[in-house]
Amino acid sequence: MSTPILEVNNLQVSFKMFAGEVQAVRGVSFTLNKGEVLAIVGESGCGKSVTAQTIMRLVPTPPSYIKGGTAVFDGKHEITTMKESEMQKIRGEEMGMIFQDPMTSLNPTMTVGEQIVEGIRKHQGGSRLKARNRAIELLSMVGMSNPAERLRQYPHQLSGGMRQRVMIAIALACNPKLLIADEPTTALDVTIQAQIMELLQQIQEQTGTSIILITHDLGVVAEMAHRIIVMYAGKVVEEGNVNEIFYDSKHPYTWGLLRSVPRLDSDAHSELASIPGTPPDLFAPPKGCAFAARCPYAMEVCLNKDPEHFRVSDSHSAACWLLHPDAPKVERPVEVGGRTHG
């Protein structure tokens, strides 16, 4: 359980635009162990998707480029410097990816079968028939009825949830060691979301693959993830296991995220909580803590100096000056995990 499959160290990714450089990912580090489910959480534009797609080198270059840092996959592949031809051997074979919108991520002019089979044939060769049988096996594994018939269908004949199942089948085609799910449920109905999450969890238990689950919804990850990384403005602000993040989080941004998860037991008159303000402009990131402008506990130091990660426990750390021994003690607000009364 503790052999790392992926070690990301100080990864920096920027986009070169006419107006300047957008620093989408500004030094992200994390380790993913074999068989582990790691969730990356944060609001839109915090760099979580860019981080994930950089691990598969799917971000178009230009305009993006890897400015610094390393990402070592399976102890031997240094992804940030790999050639495209070498990446092609790893993609699909050792890592698979599920995208956000199943309505647009399947090719409309190819049958579901062709789209599953082409990856299998590319990496494992073998006869058309063998690949087809594998595709049928995959489709039944992701819970599709009549898999042999589904192979001949086109994406537009399937519902959103079914398409996402097909996407999962494509990603799993070659038994990858790492599965990256980039907001796999965001574009789906709530009931379907639950089914897809359940499916991912089931697959994880069956195959023991490592999963990086990217989402902006903490509710989605609670049941499935082992560890959670909270990202803000291109940086990791807090990292810990599920219990530490849900019950003992230390970063005010994590508190804000937890507070914005809607709950069933809140009364009808309470308002949905949100974090006031907007994320900083990544053309020119602030000098101090990127969250300081929106943080109710911001101190002088927060505006001037970016906080280091402070260790809370072996598995838990947060980048916030409140954790400094000299900082005033701030109690974790009681209403975290619920709603504020408005």
Next chain:
Amino acid sequence: MLTYTLRRLLYMLITLWIIVTVTFFLMKLLPGDPFGDAITRLPPESMAILKAQYGLDNPVWEQYLKYIGHVAQGDLGVSYQYPTRSVVSVIKTAMPASIELGIESMIIAIIVGLILGIVAALKHNKAGDYTASMIALIGISIPSFVIGPLLSYFVGVKLRLLPPGLWLGPEYRVLPAVALSLSTIAILTRMMRASMLDVMNQDYIKTAKSKGLSTANIVDKHMIRNAILPVVTILGPIAVNVLTGTLVVERIFSVPGLGNQFVTSVYSNDYTMITGLTLFYAGVLVVMMFFTDIAYSFIDPRIRLGKGK
């Protein structure tokens, strides 16, 4: 699918009927008649006999009804220029050259246009893109009546590489086909380029990449097939382009085709010939549009399978 086809056929007939009617009455509005001009005027008596023979002394609406009646039976009348030949037989003799020229230029245009478009998109904002876009710009801005004589003069007369005109052996096909295809190449290049650029940014291309497919494979199987869809829709209008182009190009290169025949007929006020050829051209166009739609549904499964509705 069957009701769709039948409905389309009905629309096609209505379209053709409107075209014949409009052309017929427009012809009657033209000054002059088929029997010579001011210099070679016939004596009034002979004129009256001729007019009576062709039924031109009847009221226009009567002529129209009679003509429509014949057309409905597939008889386009007798040519005024060649009194011994029916319009249908003239079309039959002139058609092969035109069809051959049209097809050859379409083939050149599709191959060159699509390749240029694909190259331009894959080399977006690089030298290859600029070169292809430049060719497209030249093709769209120089009309065939300029490029035709230029080709004929430089390649045919000056360099003596290819015959500058006429329609004899295979080498005679090259220049007219090239001249005719140029503007089509330009349209197809621009269209294909835009379409490819659009497809390249689609999510499913990222999916294809995430499977570890090679770039060549992605371009071939995922990009081109999707990018070609919108291009197929304009093949109908493009056929129009080629067809109207034949009018000019056949004249320039003395190709004994329909376009050339058409121009001659207009000079000599050959009513039946003009109306007949217009009808024929329109018919070809309408049928081409129809086949474009059918072809489109074969490429795009979303349309093909919509037939149940």
